Amino acid sequence: MLTAKRHQLIEDLLLKKQTVTIQEIMELTKASESTIRRDLSELEKKNKLIRVHGGATLHHSKSEEPSFPEKASKYVFEKKAIAETAALLVQPNDCIYLDAGTTIYEMVPHLTSKEVTVVTNGLTHLDILSKYKINTYLLGGFVKHNTRALVGHGAQVSMRKYRFDKCFLGANGIHTSYGFTTPDPEEALLKNMAIELSQDAFILADRSKLNQTSFTKFAELNEATLITNDDHANLAAYENKMNIKVVST
Amino acid sequence: MLTAKRHQLIEDLLLKKQTVTIQEIMELTKASESTIRRDLSELEKKNKLIRVHGGATLHHSKSEEPSFPEKASKYVFEKKAIAETAALLVQPNDCIYLDAGTTIYEMVPHLTSKEVTVVTNGLTHLDILSKYKINTYLLGGFVKHNTRALVGHGAQVSMRKYRFDKCFLGANGIHTSYGFTTPDPEEALLKNMAIELSQDAFILADRSKLNQTSFTKFAELNEATLITNDDHANLAAYENKMNIKVVST
DNA sequence: TGTTTGTGAAAGTTTATGATTGAAAAATAA
DNA sequence: TTATTTTTCAATCATAAACTTTCACAAACA
Numbered sequence: 385m386l387t388a389k390r391h392q393l394i395e396d397l398l399l400k401k402q403t404v405t406i407q408e409i410m411e412l413t414k415a416s417e418s419t420i421r422r423d424l425s426e427l428e429k430k431n432k433l434i435r436v437h438g439g440a441t442l443h444h445s446k447s448e449e450p451s452f453p454e455k456a457s458k459y460v461f462e463k464k465a466i467a468e469t470a471a472l473l474v475q476p477n478d479c480i481y482l483d484a485g486t487t488i489y490e491m492v493p494h495l496t497s498k499e500v501t502v503v504t505n506g507l508t509h510l511d512i513l514s515k516y517k518i519n520t521y522l523l524g525g526f527v528k529h530n531t532r533a534l535v536g537h538g539a540q541v542s543m544r545k546y547r548f549d550k551c552f553l554g555a556n557g558i559h560t561s562y563g564f565t566t567p568d569p570e571e572a573l574l575k576n577m578a579i580e581l582s583q584d585a586f587i588l589a590d591r592s593k594l595n596q597t598s599f600t601k602f603a604e605l606n607e608a609t610l611i612t613n614d615d616h617a618n619l620a621a622y623e624n625k626m627n628i629k630v631v632s633t
Numbered sequence: 634m635l636t637a638k639r640h641q642l643i644e645d646l647l648l649k650k651q652t653v654t655i656q657e658i659m660e661l662t663k664a665s666e667s668t669i670r671r672d673l674s675e676l677e678k679k680n681k682l683i684r685v686h687g688g689a690t691l692h693h694s695k696s697e698e699p700s701f702p703e704k705a706s707k708y709v710f711e712k713k714a715i716a717e718t719a720a721l722l723v724q725p726n727d728c729i730y731l732d733a734g735t736t737i738y739e740m741v742p743h744l745t746s747k748e749v750t751v752v753t754n755g756l757t758h759l760d761i762l763s764k765y766k767i768n769t770y771l772l773g774g775f776v777k778h779n780t781r782a783l784v785g786h787g788a789q790v791s792m793r794k795y796r797f798d799k800c801f802l803g804a805n806g807i808h809t810s811y812g813f814t815t816p817d818p819e820e821a822l823l824k825n826m827a828i829e830l831s832q833d834a835f836i837l838a839d840r841s842k843l844n845q846t847s848f849t850k851f852a853e854l855n856e857a858t859l860i861t862n863d864d865h866a867n868l869a870a871y872e873n874k875m876n877i878k879v880v881s882t
Numbered sequence: 883t884g885t886t887t888g889t890g891a892a893a894g895t896t897t898a899t900g901a902t903t904g905a906a907a908a909a910t911a912a
Numbered sequence: 913t914t915a916t917t918t919t920t921c922a923a924t925c926a927t928a929a930a931c932t933t934t935c936a937c938a939a940a941c942a
Contacts, residue, residue: 387898388685389652406920416900421921437907437920510756514778522783524773524791529763534771538791542773545787636888655930665890670931686897687930 385413390423398433398442399512400493405439442511462590462613462633467491469631470552470588470611474498481543481551481578482509484533484571487588488554503546505534505574521546523574535570543577551582553608555589557598560621563605565598572600579603586629591615594622634662639672647682647691654688711839711862711882716740718880719801719837719860723747730792730800730827731758733782733820736837737803752795754783754823770795772823784819792826800831802857804838806847809870812854814847821849828852835878840864843871 390413397404397412409420424440427433433440467487471494474480478498482488484506492509495502496516502509505523513520525539553575557565564587566572579585585608595618609627612619622628639662646653646661658669673689676682682689716736720743723729727747731737733755741758744751745765751758754772762769774788802824806814813836815821828834834857844867858876861868871877 386652386654386685386687386690388687388690392651392690417920418900418902418922419898422898425922507756507759510776514776514781517778520776520778521787522771522773522776524771524783524787527759527763527769527771529766529769532763534773536770538770538773538794541794542787542791545790666930667891668889671888 385415387423390415390419391427394423394427394440395432398440399515403436403439403441408439463487463588464490465633466588466590466611466613466631468494469629470586471495473586474500474550476500478549479503479547481546481548481582482506483551483553483575483578484508484531485554487590488552491552491588503543503548505539505543507532507534528570533571535568535574539574540577543574543581546581548578548582550584550586551578552586552588553578553602555587555593555598555602557596558587558589558593558605558610558612558622559595559597560605560625562597563601564603564608565596565601567599569600572602575602579607585609586611588612591618594618634664636672639664639668640676643672643676643689644681647689652685652688652690657688708839708841712736712837713739714882715837715839715860715862715880717743718878719835720744722835723749723799725749727798728752728796730795730797730831731755732800732802732824732827733757733780734803736839737801740801740837752792752797754788754792756781756783777819782820784817784823788823789826792823792830795830797827797831799833799835800827801835801837802827802851804836804842804847804851806845807836807838807842807854807859807861807871808844808846809854809874811846812850813852813857814845814850816848818849821851824851828856834858835860837861840867843867 393412394404394409397409406417406420410417413420424433424435428435428440433442463486467490471491474495476499479501480503482491482502482504484504488506489508492512495518496512501519501521502513503521503523505525507527510520510522523534523539523542525534525542526536528535555564556567559565566575587608588611591613594612594615605622605626609629611629611631613631613633619628619630642661643653643658646658655666655669659666662669673682673684677684682691712735716739720740723744725748728750729752731740731751731753733753737755738757741761744767745761750768750770751762752770752772754774756776759769772783772788772791774783774791775785777784804813805816808814815824836857837860840862843861843864854871854875858878859871860878860880862880862882868877868879
């Protein structure tokens with residue numbers, strides 16, 4: 385495989401996953417360990433990535449985080465599949481709102497080939513959006529450092545200025561009687577407003593969120609279309625109360 | 634096969650695959666290696682592709698442009714000294730506005746020990762602000778990807794909601810008759826508004842900016858205090874028109 | 883027919899690669 | 913904690929692949 389192609393592949397991989405191991409790249413490229421090491425060193429020289437023990441990462445700021453050897457989050461694969469399906473719903477020239485959060489973050493790489501305008505309160509999304517020069521409007525407001533999200537009065541005021549074709553939101557709980565819920569009341573307010581301002585609202589959640597409740601309710605079940613993965617047993621209770629788009633994983 | 638036809642074929646292939654190897658082209662065209670090499674060289678001259686070891690690729694952008702880190706390297710030493718002096722002016726519990734841009738960026742590390750509230754339109758500043766959990770409010774608005782700054786109507790509306798004890802701004806030109814100038818009209822509007830909303834305004838600029846002008850004026854000389862480094866010959870002309878704080882470097 | 887342009891093969895040079903090494907760093911066990 | 917085992921690391925080297933240059937021949941053109 386071409387050196388240039390490997391480099392490109394590594395960069396793309398990093399954009400999608402934030403961190404990569406040398407093993408992963410070896411499997412993908414069929415190149416030897418030494419070659420990959422050389423590639424990573426070269427890319428580091430160009431400020432494209434940061435080498436860490438076992439592989440490489442994008443985030444200078446995240447270097448402290450001990451989570452490098454791939455978080456054992458078991459739903460990461462399902463999240464990716466759900467996000468990819470959601471991205472297919474986006475039409476060219478759509479104006480869409482993207483929630484902060486990891487599930488929605490997985491959508492961003494799949495938008496890079498479309499002509500869209502993105503509004504978001506998630507700072508993490510910006511890395512990829514910037515790389516692909518996608519038209520982006522950020523809400524203002526207070527910076528929640530731990531989740532890298534914008535919240536508060538400033539964010540609400542900012543959002544009111546926009547109208548969206550579609551919005552894509554994450555949820556921590558979905559429940560037949562309590563609706564869609566999320567832990568942070570500040571973020572709940574924004575989610576709720578996003579639904580109001582959108583023609584179509586979509587909520588992405590893996591099956592572990594079904595029948596769960598969190599602190600703050602931000603929408604009734606029938607206010608949005610749920611995109612989740614296969615779990616017929618649990619889904620049955622919801623099917624006549626709302627729109628559901630099922631992703632088989 | 635005709636030369637023109639081969640060239641067309643190579644271009645089409647590149648569009649589809651981003652990178653091609655000489656081997657691939659040889660199989661498709663049945664031409665010899667030297668011919669393909671000649672083709673690639675010619676196409677490179679016409680800026681149709683970039684030659685890489687083993688073949689060719691389309692993407693020039695990915696292999697280069699460390700845009701932000703590179704720009705920061707010119708007067709970096711002087712900038713750091715100016716920024717450090719500016720940071721000393723910040724009092725505990727101040728609410729300050731920080732402009733986007735490299736000079737102001739150098740201030741951020743010196744604020745980490747103080748209790749301050751920061752408002753900014755510069756996305757680059759966030760890395761350090763987040764690391765030290767400094768209270769931060771971001772303006773909303775359109776994301777200018779190349780400079781990583783927020784601009785436009787959204788940013789202006791966001792800013793109006795705040796009042797600042799001090800604001801710290803960068804400038805590209807300082808001139809006795811044209812005042813403070815900067816290239817981007819959108820950013821000039823924000824700078825101007827920041828001065829209005831601040832009790833004290835400070836403009837940071839190294840001595841290379843003296844007697845220079847840029848496209849858009851954002852303030853008169855007497856509207857802000859200039860923080861710059863030692864250059865007595867040039868500074869003399871300004872001394873009775875404005876407040877200047879000189880940093881010896 | 884002679885001239886120009888394009889082609890392919892061969893020579894020698896440069897660059898990229900994968901295997902191997904001992905040192906260093908993590909992970910694990912005690 | 914300390915001692916151990918395992919993994920990862922950087923450096924080296926021989927080999928393979930790709931590179932440039934040159935030259936002779938063939939096709940296209942006037």
